[in-house]
Amino acid sequence: MNYRLTLQYDGSRYDGWQRQGNTEKTIQGKIEETLTRLLGETVEIDGAGRTDAGVHALGQSANFHTDRKLDPEKLKAELNTYLPEDIGVVRVEEVPERFHSRLNALGKTYRYRVATGEGKNVFERKQIYPLNQPLDVEAMRLGAALLVGEKDFRGFSSMKKTKKSTVRRLESVKIRELPGEVEFDFTGNGFLYNMVRILTGTLLEIGMGKREPESIGKVFQKNDRNLAGFTAPARGLMLVEVFYPKNS
Structure with missing residues (x-):
């Protein structure tokens, strides 16, 4: 199954979107960590773009794959409960298996x-x-x-x-x-x-x-x-x- 997240975040205290080995303060890292804990499996997400340190998002998009069938509304509620207060999930939706947040984007x-x-x-x-x-x-x-x-x-x-x-x-x-x-x-x-x-x-x-x-x-x-x-x-x-x- 492939799921797309629409996200909002205040990037003020983060070192950007992209997961990095030298810091835990990234948006991607926080979301992957929370999804991994909630689903009980290692989850990697693909974002539509790599916003820099201090940059914010009103409508970032990311997707991830899992073998499990998920309830989008329940997952959204759980993510918003456990993610830091400066990262929010606006929508969770199932998308076609081949969908990729970055590669399928037409523009921003x-x-x-x-x-x-x-x-x-x-x-x-x-x-x-x-x-x-x-x-x-x-x-x-x-x-x-x-x-x-x-x-x-x-x-x-x-x-x-x-x-x-x-x-x-x-x-x-x-x-x-x-x-x-x-x-x-x-x-x-x-x-x-x-x-x-x-x-x-x-x-x-x-x-x-x-x-x-x-x-x-x-x-x-x-x-x-x-x-x-x-x-x-x-x-x-x-x-x-x-x-x-x-x-x-």
Whole structure:
């Protein structure tokens, strides 16, 4: 049997999603440990993406296999009882045997939140980047328009040299201006290492008047990370949703 979990988590106190040998503080590790204890068998889960240390998720997806027939609602309740309070299971569902959370994903939406007001955001301080200065939203939208499409995003990534393709399709970049806050939503078919955080940092530099919107074109021309903006801190980033074909 193959089961998919839809998950939420606050990544503030974890060393990222991926299980690691040198730390027990990973999201994947905590979920596998709890499932193994509940089912009485060794369980390994496959996630849709490897969020970094400090990054959050509103709609992460993962799946695991077992020989047992499980009651999805009962398993969800048990997981939410025994998982740490900063990891939650939104849904458990049986899926086709060949379903894989990462390989079958069509795309993802990430959200980055930036505080632009002067006040101190005490209760959401771990989910928002405290830039605390006004931004030129229209200028950022001009820059964002230059990011949309199928392009080589090597210059907007912290990846070291790789033989794998760095071409990705960014379907949309939506920028919302809220009271004391600006939100960036990035939807695409895939994202490179630190890509969303670097895209955000580049747009923020445009919003602060430190670069022109047209400078984004030069990053694509040269594929040079040094021409892009700073890497925005992990705390403001959240995986919102993973998209799959309707029959999966």
